[in-house]
Amino acid sequence: MSAGSGPRVVCAGDEFISAELLAAAMVAELDRFGHTADPVPIDSRWPSEPFDDIDGVREAAGDPARLAELVTGADALITHLAPVTAEVIAAGRGSLRVVGVTRGGPVNVDLAAAADAGIPVVYLPGRNLGAVAEYTVGTMICAMRGLPAAAAELSAGRWDGTGFRYERVGLELRAATVGLIGLGAVGLRVAELLAAFGTRVLAHDPYADPAAAEGVGARLVGLPELLAGSDVVSLHARLTEHTRRMIDAAALAAMRPGALLVNTARGELVDSRALDAALASGRLRGAVLDVFDPEPPSADDPLPRRPAVFATPHLAGASRQVAEESAARIAREVATVLTGGTATHLATPPNRVA
Template sequence: MRILAAGDHFVRPSLIREAVSQELSRTGRELPEFAELTLPWPHEPFGPVAEVREASGTEDQLLGALAGVSVCVTQMAPFTERVFAASPALRFVAVSRGGPVNVDLAAATRHGVRVSFAPGRNAPAAAEFAVGLTLAAMRRITAADAELKRGVWRGDLYAYEESGGELGGATVGLVGYGAIGRIVARVMRAFGAQVLVADPYADRAAAEADGVELVELDALLSRSSVVSLHARLTEETHHLIDSRRLRLLPHGAVLVNSARGGLLDHAPLPELLRDGALGALALDVYDIEPIPADWALHDVPNVITTPHLAGATRQTAHRAAAITASEVGRFLRGEEPAHLANRDVLAAGRP
């Protein structure tokens, strides 16, 4: 048995190797032979590789490391049709992220390779970051910091018309109610906010038990002074918050997106911010990443930007490695992975 730890500079190969070794030691299994590959992300942006998106490195790099490998644990490696076709020994790929977008699942199934992923690995980190962005936007924390560092004391921000609002007593709308959204809801309610949720897949009874109100998206936007996006990006949710829906927001509302850039139509945002219809915007994700030098929002007021950092904690990296190591343990024991992404592969009958 040979396992490839195809890590990067966040989920390091050493973290993967250590997590898998601990998992297998607990079950008394003999430790396998490990191979390691370090991909360039995040020092180099991820992007499309052949038919997969959000991958790091090249097919040739991966193929050079996959010789004789049965199991691969990775975050970003590009598992394409070409890679699967050239890797006959491969049986299992454990992806240490919330969705296996760097894997051609149809190709994996055709070649009899099971693929798992790691849902919730960054939920605490991403939820905390979303709350941080919300507070920074509402209270102009980053703008005041930047001005003070330039030597400008912005006492005018204490003026009534310039001062921000509070979460206590506010209506906060969450678009998406998965693992991240549920943590954000708990924190917002602890501040004293009323929380609305729009998610067609959310369980109404569970939402009510959490103390949130499940509503349609248009109603959420019309009622919320703060809106935070936490949905997955699919064909169904692309530009879910479009020009029409942006104009449903109450005047001066705060909008936060730390989920996926494609959820939000960016074209109307400069105008809405300049005329005050949108009071503040906080973004960690973008329609184009990295954002270009001539990005339309660079010189627009009341915009907070961070470079896709919501999940960037050391705890996330360790959780990612631990979740995938558990999946490797299940696979080697002949069990079905807990988070199998291509269930059709089970019908193929390949061990």
């Protein structure tokens, strides 16, 4: 690509990270390298319309046939969750030099098709770690103090002063022990925030860096010790066959009576029926649930309706900073590849196949 040329970049946005935001970031990044850009915008209506599994890719929104038309002859494609299917990859074969995805995991991309076509896929691990960590600590405080249920009572016209009874009041974070299951980017940031409150932090993660854990004041322990010793158990693990339903009836029974469970990771980490039973029995104080299995939860799922559950519709990672910074970061990664460099996070091999 010669100086002054304008690579054609398809910017497939949505109502969170818009095509306009992606295009502006792409223009700014290529300008730094002395190039103009030719952005081609297209937006889906997510989240007003839900994402879905489409033609072999997950959590995607948009029309793959229309996207295939646009990527034909394009140099790059950047997106949040457009369906980058085998059809789209085939349409871009021979011209598409990079696909950029503003997500921690490019599940909306057919990585096998991209690798076969020699098209590198770049993505953004930890892109929303600040937002998720703040949500985790904020909702932890609210749930420990019983604030969601109290607010709902007042909204319904009932003044419940019994929240001041000793048996109902909760702990302050400075007096609590919080157990983090998973000490990746988000878990480490949660631990950093908790340190400011004086919280005792336990962590369980077979792959954690002991030095990193020590640096944020977290003590690495086995899962049984974490469950038994924590006032709050917060999930930050990746979903694998090993971690699926790891919080089952036995794990919930091992938790400290009156503890709180927080899940901002994946709904499949928790056995929802077992959790409902633990809440119904009064063994757990409550739960903060931002993720469900399935999503959205079924109409007859009792968990979102429980007063002891602070339930939100997968919003932990939603902030203006996530949208703006993700657009800027993915534009930087894509511009690096377009100008002959190697991106930081590659889901597929970096070198194209002729």
